[in-house]
Amino acid sequence: MEFQNVIYGTKIEKKFKGFCLDIEELRIPKGFATALIGENGAGKTTLLNILSGIRLNYHGKIQYFDEQVENVEKVKDRLGYTSPGSFFLPQWTIPQIGKISSLLFDNFDRDKYQELCRDLAISTKGIKKTVNSLSDGNRMKLTLATVFARDTECLLMDEPASPLDPLMRDKLCGMIREYIEEGNGANSALFSTHNITDMENVIDYAIIMEHGKIAEQGFVEDLKEKYILVKGNTEDVAAAKQHMYSFSESSYGFEGICLAKDLDKLAGLDISREVPSLFQISVAVMKMSSVLR
Amino acid sequence: MRQLFKCYMAFTGNLYRILCLLICPAIIILVYGVIRWKIGENMAYGFSITCSFLLVEVIGNYLLSGGIASKQTEKLFYLKSSAKGEEILRNAMVADILRRFFYFVLELLLAVVISEILPENGRGSAFGKDGGISVFLGLLFAGYFYGTIGIMATRLFDSFRVAISVLGFLFFLASINCRFLYLNTPSYSIAVVYLLLSIVASICSIYIVTRRFLGVPR
Numbered sequence: 001m002e003f004q005n006v007i008y009g010t011k012i013e014k015k016f017k018g019f020c021l022d023i024e025e026l027r028i029p030k031g032f033a034t035a036l037i038g039e040n041g042a043g044k045t046t047l048l049n050i051l052s053g054i055r056l057n058y059h060g061k062i063q064y065f066d067e068q069v070e071n072v073e074k075v076k077d078r079l080g081y082t083s084p085g086s087f088f089l090p091q092w093t094i095p096q097i098g099k100i101s102s103l104l105f106d107n108f109d110r111d112k113y114q115e116l117c118r119d120l121a122i123s124t125k126g127i128k129k130t131v132n133s134l135s136d137g138n139r140m141k142l143t144l145a146t147v148f149a150r151d152t153e154c155l156l157m158d159e160p161a162s163p164l165d166p167l168m169r170d171k172l173c174g175m176i177r178e179y180i181e182e183g184n185g186a187n188s189a190l191f192s193t194h195n196i197t198d199m200e201n202v203i204d205y206a207i208i209m210e211h212g213k214i215a216e217q218g219f220v221e222d223l224k225e226k227y228i229l230v231k232g233n234t235e236d237v238a239a240a241k242q243h244m245y246s247f248s249e250s251s252y253g254f255e256g257i258c259l260a261k262d263l264d265k266l267a268g269l270d271i272s273r274e275v276p277s278l279f280q281i282s283v284a285v286m287k288m289s290s291v292l293r
Numbered sequence: 294m295r296q297l298f299k300c301y302m303a304f305t306g307n308l309y310r311i312l313c314l315l316i317c318p319a320i321i322i323l324v325y326g327v328i329r330w331k332i333g334e335n336m337a338y339g340f341s342i343t344c345s346f347l348l349v350e351v352i353g354n355y356l357l358s359g360g361i362a363s364k365q366t367e368k369l370f371y372l373k374s375s376a377k378g379e380e381i382l383r384n385a386m387v388a389d390i391l392r393r394f395f396y397f398v399l400e401l402l403l404a405v406v407i408s409e410i411l412p413e414n415g416r417g418s419a420f421g422k423d424g425g426i427s428v429f430l431g432l433l434f435a436g437y438f439y440g441t442i443g444i445m446a447t448r449l450f451d452s453f454r455v456a457i458s459v460l461g462f463l464f465f466l467a468s469i470n471c472r473f474l475y476l477n478t479p480s481y482s483i484a485v486v487y488l489l490l491s492i493v494a495s496i497c498s499i500y501i502v503t504r505r506f507l508g509v510p511r
Contacts, residue, residue: 054373056507076376088371091357093306100303104375130306146371 005063006030006154006188007051012060014046021046021212023060028154031185032219033176033202036192037282038209044192045083047209048158051190052081065153077107080152082143084159090132094122094142097131101146113149120145120168136163148175155179157191161199169195173202196279208282210289220278227284229276230258236269246284257284300381301388305357313353314392318400321345325404339428339471342404343436344464346397351443351460354389360451362505369506379506383499390441390495397437401429427481428474434487435470439463441494448502 009026021043028034036044049055051062053072064075072079088097094117101108120141122134131139140163147155155176161169176189193199206223208216218226232240233253240254241247243265247256257276258266276284305314321342328341361368372378446459474483 052374054370073376076374079374081370081374083370086368086370089358089361089368091306091359096303096306100371100381103300103303103381104372104377 003027003032004030007062007064007190009051009060009062012047012050012058012062014050014055014058016046019043019212021050021058023047023212023214026062026207026214027217028188028190029205029219030188031180031183032204033180033189033191034205034207035196035199035203035278036190036207036209037194037196037286038192038215039286042209043212044209045158046212048081048083048156048190048192052076052079052156054081054083077105078153080147080150080155080157082140082147082155082157082160084136084140084143084162086131087139087143088131090130092131093128095128097142097146101149105150107151108146109149109151113145116145116149117142120171137165137168140164141168144172144175148179153183153187155187155189155191157189159193160191161193161195166198169198173199176202196282197277200278203278206278206282208285210286215289216281216285223278223281224275226260227257227276227281228260228263229255229274229280230263230266230271231255231274232269232271236271240266240269240271246287257281297384297388297391300384301392303381304385309353309357313349313357314396317345317349317353318396321349321400322403322407326407329404329408338404338408339432339474340468342400343432343439343467343471346400346436347440347443347460347463347467350393350440351447351456351463354444355447355453355456359447359453359456360449362448362502363451373506379503382506383503386499386502390498393440393444394437397433397440401433405429427484430481430484431470431474431487434484434491436467438487438491438494439466441491441498445494445498445501448498 005027007026007028009023012021012023012026014021019041026047036047038044046055050058051072053076061070062072063070064072065078069075092100098110098113101113102110122138122141122145131142134142140160144160147157161172164172176191180187180189191199196203200220203220205219206217207214216223227245230240230244231253232255234249234251237249237254240256243262244256244258245262247254249255257280263273324345325338325342329338369378369382372382375381440463443456443459443463447456450456
């Protein structure tokens, strides 16, 4: 599928001790929600930090939006970045964050921020609470309130769903979807997640990372055509295994992901085909290069 | 100047302002008054006011922005996500430097005024002796220099123990400074040395946080 890029990067490289982020070409489609999926230490956070301008010591070329802006400082007002952990100074109070955000971002709507703080029930025991007295989940909600209270064109969110409860994850999916729809094709979102199943209904495009490289990427519907979930009986294990992309067997039979182009090779076997979930595709892709087996 | 003030106010909470900018300075002046009235000792005066100043400023700064420039910190991420983050952080730090200097001058001046108003208790006024002004300036710039060093340390380390240890060390330096100023023939040169050191320390304190903020350039 042809699409415009909200972010386009080439030869993005960042070396650490024992790890190297090495991305030949990165394309984040404009007007869609993109999920960054991968194992712990795959390089998702490093990539998001580079794209948001938090980390500047890298090699490579990154372009933002249609105007081909290359300097991230010029577009920071149009990007909405969130990160888990201590994103704010722990001593800051909820109203203080509103005040500081007004100084930091011209497009910050303080009334909307207060409304979001109320809607997301960030602090029921008083709005004057400090960041360090909030739970991880409420801290993430506070981070989301600051970013959704701004008029941005691209969200870059690092693990937004991880500290949230299932109800709030569902709400987050709704918020992302609403954000994309409100933009009429101009708003995009890129977020890393381990909670693929919970977030699947909002993911349009997926990028699966392994060891600092992109192992697979594409629109979810295209990936679901590229990979097929195959289930079969125990007697066909040996014949099927060699043509499968990923494979697991039990006393009842086998199950795994097969590339659609290899499906013909399973002809004659007693198998059933199903459309895999994004979670199943991601796990299969990750298993191919993971040290975990 | 208005922008500096705005940034500083955004970084400070109401509790900090009430405690560290109103109540504690008032207590410092009061405590000095009591020391001056009851003990009447000039060196105790100098030492107590410098230490009180250090205590309020270093601990206050630890509570406000402790570990802001520590390694492996994400505390600056929100500021980093804005194009104005560096400017706002720098403005707040410059405003804090100016505010701290103004506060210490004010505290010392009020202390001097009190020392002149209260009964002498047989010891004479604090700055009535020869070289009184140089003692005043020596205390001012030394206290300010130690305060800046203490604040720099609390910004670099998350640990409260480190903040307390630094404070203890600064108290030790302050006591040496007070002994030197009161036991030797006061000279302006010591005040000038501390003034220069204060300027260097202030610039370094901003540079270190800004450097941490920007990370290693590409």
